[in-house]
Amino acid sequence: MGWYEDEDLWVGFAEVMFPARRTAEAERLLAESPLLKVAAGDRVLDLACGPGTHVVPLARRGAVVTGVDLSEAMLARARRACEREGVRARLVRADMRDYVDPGAYDLVINMYTSFGYFTDPGDNLAVLRNVHDSLVPGGRLLIDVMGKEVFAGWVGRPQAVDVDGGTVYMRDTVLDDWTRLRSDWTWVRGEEVRRTSLYSTLYSAAELRALVEQAGFTEVECFGDFDLSAYDNHARRLIVQAKRA
Template sequence: MTHTGGFQDDDFWTEFYDFLFSDQRFTQAEDLLDTSPLLALPTGARVLDLCCGPGVFTVPLARRGYAVTGVDRSPAMLERARALSAERSAPATYVEADVRAYAQPGAFDVVLNMFTSFGYFDDPADNARALRTMHDSLAPGGTLLLDLAGKELLAGRVTPPKVVRRGDDLLVQT
């Protein structure tokens, strides 16, 4: 498999699913929900999980009793999220939509955008549009939680290229 497409390419998420969404990532989300004061959400909160992917946060939030809506542009990731929700008896709503366009004015107490899923559009105006939809979807007094990796953090993680082989697949990460 050779893939050089960008994050907007649904094949990228499908082909590299096992590399991007390991069991460790799901465990990490559960741990964060158990320990982070930032994720100590009010009882009964209505949560919008933007760029939800395969439900890494959506499913455990739903299992904790929150009314969760997961939004992602990838049909393949939403299919996995729906399957995981069913498997774990974690009812959630899933919507296929672009983060720049999805807004439900005042419908959510909390908007999450996790695992540095923000800021990748080439045009800064598109990033601003995404922020506007997040803002517009919040109820008055709601909370926006953006998970971002700053340049200082990333600079500290500079490493040689990483090569991972799984069967016939090879991932080169630079």
């Protein structure tokens, strides 16, 4: 089983990964970011949608939203979030390596480091090829990950995050000559201790650009934040936008 197939990881650590402030942050990004601008009626795929963080504000703006995720528990949360907020979205359980819906979308987003999960580089490329084929000609891809250059600025410093009567300790280890990352998370609440490890590919901007181009995309642009700022020494994220010709 791949680490990302472990439901206990996404559910057990949801408080750390999906705190309430991320919902507010997603609302703000949708309202302000030129990269996340959608018009009513736009067909948008949120690939690896998680608990619906971006599905809800997208649907609120009138987009016709599909959220795809492998985790049934995450999709259930997304479904509840849509019901609570009175919006509609199609929620599909699928592996991003397999999901393709030819020419079905104007925009595909993949947010919050939900890309590069697979050890075989061919699998990560397959995801991009699926996205390419799922877009209409002229359609847009947006990927938001922690770029290798950004990550290099703070790697090595373990973090402790307080959550609901406990603390989550996070420690990162760079693997395989800076190509992959393992994040070890330990949740301590009284006598209870829970551990998990997450793995992802560490892409530099040049590496992710090359992969996106290999998948057939054109007009590839890299940004350091959602406000269109440059991917430079001040970058906070690596955001790649590309188009299907």
